[in-house]
Amino acid sequence: MTAQERIERAASALKVFPLPSAVLFPHTVIPLHIFEPRYRALVRDALAGDRILALSQLEPGWEGDYGGRPPMQPLMCAGVIVWDEQVEEGRYNILLQGVCRVRMTSELTEDKAYREVQAEALPDFPYEGPEEEQLRQAVFELAGRVPPSFAENLLPVAARAQGGMLADVVASAVIPEPERRQALLAELDVKRRLEGVLEDVGALIGRLQPLRPTGPLN
Known part of the structure; x- marks a missing residue:
């Protein structure tokens, strides 16, 4: 079962x-x-x-x-x-x-x-649309602005997740506020959920500076 x-x-x-x-x-x-x-x-x-x-x-x-x-x-x-x-x-x-x-x-x-x-x-219905790739690209950009340990956990999951699952795993990882998380949980339209998470990730990227390299430069 x-x-x-x-x-x-x-x-x-x-x-x-x-x-x-x-x-x-x-x-x-x-x-x-x-x-x-x-x-x-x-x-x-x-x-x-x-x-x-x-x-x-x-x-x-x-x-x-x-x-x-x-x-x-x-x-x-x-x-x-x-x-x-x-x-x-x-x-x-x-x-x-x-x-x-x-x-x-x-x-x-x-x-x-x-x-x-x-x-x-x-359960979510299968969904394919440009919002998936847009969210993945935003996650890849976010990975350059957060500690490597966080990015290493998120990137593999975001790379293979699709549709509603992609929105859910990214929201779970990057959105801390219970009220916002509940609003995304309650969004049953996968397209709108992907768009909503993309907005949140974009806002987070806007607040963070790219991480500077810590090792020697060649």
Whole structure:
């Protein structure tokens, strides 16, 4: 069974971890430290079952009710726990690999400490267009303005990724703000998503100076 099929099977009762500080994209991996009791229970149940959960953003104004069940934004990313370790006091460290976007259609009843939803999986359709090469060229230009260790991780992925995957992996690497990341996650039109990420990369290039060589010049 593919990861996509696992998400589709889990979508009728999808475990959700609302985390306002982080947005997961498909085709990327995020490390998480799980310490709240309700989300320790979520991870424990996920590990005992299909290892599937979704990461979501909360609607604005959540701060006063974080300990309850504030409204969640309906567009989120579902993924697979690809690595885990249990540490002191029953906490977990996990790596969550994003698989696809999902749209929450309804939240299930409160019979568990954590939150579960019914959702619809939203895989990207194949796309080819000039925006792909434009974004790749922008990433190559950006690579000349960032530390080599960062460029070495991003360039191989950007070179082989296509369509929506290209937009997602670049956005995940270069855009830190949760609000902007969520806006790009919620953009289901691949062409517009590529254009949006290209704008962000272009703005970043404009703020950075090319790196000067550090070795001797011949």
